[in-house]
Amino acid sequence: xxxxxxxxxxxxxxxxxxxxxxxxxxxxxxxxxxxxxxxxxxxxxxxxxxxxxxxxxxxxxxxxxxxxxxx
Amino acid sequence: xxxxxxxxxxxxxxxxxxxxxxxxxxxxxxxxxxxxxxxxxxxxxxxxxxxxxxxxxxxxxxxxxxxxxxx
Amino acid sequence: xxxxxxxxxxxxxxxxxxxxxxxxxxxxxxxxxxxxxxxxxxxxxxxxxxxxxxxxxxxxxxxxxxxxxxx
Numbered sequence: 001x002x003x004x005x006x007x008x009x010x011x012x013x014x015x016x017x018x019x020x021x022x023x024x025x026x027x028x029x030x031x032x033x034x035x036x037x038x039x040x041x042x043x044x045x046x047x048x049x050x051x052x053x054x055x056x057x058x059x060x061x062x063x064x065x066x067x068x069x070x071x
Numbered sequence: 072x073x074x075x076x077x078x079x080x081x082x083x084x085x086x087x088x089x090x091x092x093x094x095x096x097x098x099x100x101x102x103x104x105x106x107x108x109x110x111x112x113x114x115x116x117x118x119x120x121x122x123x124x125x126x127x128x129x130x131x132x133x134x135x136x137x138x139x140x141x142x
Numbered sequence: 143x144x145x146x147x148x149x150x151x152x153x154x155x156x157x158x159x160x161x162x163x164x165x166x167x168x169x170x171x172x173x174x175x176x177x178x179x180x181x182x183x184x185x186x187x188x189x190x191x192x193x194x195x196x197x198x199x200x201x202x203x204x205x206x207x208x209x210x211x212x213x
Contacts, residue, residue: 004078005077005078005079005081005082006079006082006141007078008140009078009083009133009137010082011082012086012133012136013081013082013085013133014085017085017088020093020129020130021096022093023129024097024126025093025096027093027096027097027118027122027125028096028097028099028122031118032100032103034104034111034114034118035103035104035105036107038111038114041114052125056125059129063132074145075212076147076148076150076151076153076211076212077150077211079153079211080149080150080152080204080207080208081149081152081153081156083153083157083204083207084154084155084156084204085156087157088157088160090160090200091157091160091162091163091164091200091201094164094193094197098167098171098193099168099170100171101189101193102186102190102193103175105186105189106174106182107175109182130200130203134203137207137211
């Protein structure tokens with residue numbers, strides 16, 4: 001059979017669609033906020049990094065889950 | 072069977088949908104910010120590049136994962 | 143079996159969805175910025191071309207990856 005690969009890879013791909021779009025939305029809002037008020041960067045930075053970590057965690061969780069169910 | 076190829080390629084394709092849209096969102100916000108205040112480019116550039124790297128990392132991680140599970 | 147083709151082609155197709163949307167977002171922001179301040183084109187052009195290259199790279203990487211895993 002010529003077809004090979006792992007279905008886990010499709011699962012990870014689907015998981016990372018949403019994560020990457022979420023990270024893009026968070027950083028876009030962060031950039032817009034800093035562009036409007038440059039002195040607000042000190043307040044906005046921890047919020048953006050917290051949101052990034054929470055959105056990225058879903059894709060990393062998918063990567064870990066893929067190894068748990070067995071490659 | 073005539074159907075061949077690798078399921079990992081579909082996974083990478085799915086992963087890079089989100090990453091590319093995320094990169095697009097981040098750079099669109101960066102361009103809008105610089106267009107509004109050209110002197111803010113010095114502050115916005117590291118934020119945009121950080122966001123780009125974090126969004127792109129998900130697709131690169133998928134590419135690495137594809138080789139880990141075996142092409 | 144009459145069905146033939148390669149799964150890699152589906153993967154590349156998926157990868158290029160995101161790249162095309164990302165490039166579209168970046169150039170839309172570039173056009174909006176130049177439309178608002180025509181004298182800002184000199185500053186915005188390198189940013190837009192950098193963002194375009196980084197978003198397009200994901201689809202090109204998928205094309206290269208398709209040949210690596212074997213067409």
